[in-house]
Amino acid sequence: MGPLTGIRIVELAGLGPAPFCAMLLADLGADVIRVDRPPGAGIAAFDRITARNRRSLGIDLKKASGVDVLLRLVESTDVLIEGFRPGVAERLGFGPDICLERNPKLIYGRMTGWGQEGPLASRAGHDINYISLTGALHAIGPKGGRPVPPLNLVGDFGGGALYLAMGILAALLERSASDTGQVVDAAMTDGTNSLMTFFHEFQDRGMWGNARGANLLDGGAPFYTTYETADGEYVAVGALEPQFFAELLDGLGIDRSRQPDQYDPAAWPELRRQLAAAFRARSREEWSAVFTGSDACVTPVLSMEEAVQHPQMTERNAFVEVDGLDQPGVAPRFSRSQPAPPEGTPTVGEHTDEVLVELGFEHEEIAALRASGAVH
DSSP states (O other): OOTTTTOEEEEEOOSTHHHHHHHHHHHTTOEEEEEEOOTTSOOSTTOTTTTTTEEEEEBOTTSHHHHHHHHHHHTTOSEEEEOOOTTHHHHHTOOHHHHHHHOTTOEEEEEESSOSSSTTTTSOOOHHHHHHTTTTTTTOSOTTSOOOOOTTIIIIIIIIIIHHHHHHHHHHHHHHHHOOOEEEEEEHHHHHHHHTHHHHHHHHTTOOOSSTTOSTTTTOSTTEEEEEOTTSOEEEEEOOSHHHHHHHHHHHTOOGGGOOOTTOGGGHHHHHHHHHHHHTTSOHHHHHHHTTTOSSOEEEOOOHHHHHHOHHHHHTTOEEEETTEEEEOOOSOOSSSOOOOOOOOOOTTTTHHHHHHHTTOOHHHHHHHHHHTSBO
């Protein structure tokens, strides 16, 4: 089940965007074998959800015999995903040249923050650092305030995991014609720069300034921002188009005939004052009821716990329970090859013997590898 059924992926265990990319591909039906480090390495501490839908093969990649097991696995694999700093995989003996020599059809997916080259390539970093150099972080935050990290959605998961997944799928598609593998170099800075394309276009047209909280889509426009309600909660307003803005004013009881041009920044402070005063008069749920069925683009700002119970989410079964945990389901949806519901997270090394037998290892060989600590 799922459009990637029949595709085998080897994921070298890590944190953040690379495991999330592997989860997305596993959700779509790929057979993902996660190569986990020996117990005590501390690499799977946060992976109760993002490590779902995997099989776990325990290998010590610091042992030559462990690397040999990995390379044997690579020979029958479609995709390998690694998220080490540049040069680490090569130093340990499973860089792309060696892997592609063993399997010329392999897609070798690399996930880094800065990319494989450049003055910062070998330096440590996190999402906040990657998006700070792309202009994305500078653009996000309140007027007159400091830049605000947008969780790690932009660098790690948007610019990183999603672009690596897209690159892998594109390379698999190209391989169907060329019958040859290749390396996919996904850098979070590259992906974030790509995500910022729309805003570079706005800036090139003179429609976007450098000041935070003063532009059309960064909370500067009073019809595209959030407002506090009487109960201390918030609603989100996205009434960008004139017809939606008109419905917003009608719902709030504001006389639209007396309003100046919606897109005149000089009128925004007074309009924001009026909208803020109106929203403070009722609770979040009362405003939700007022705008139900309306195209005013007004929605409640929900917590993660509340989102799980929202009727839109429940109607589409957007969240599923796996191993007692509520978590987002598989996305996107397919009309014909819809993937199966997610399965739980394996314990580290749970499928070691199973995978080794599939690779043709004899029981005596497996016992010797276990005794040496090469697998676990």
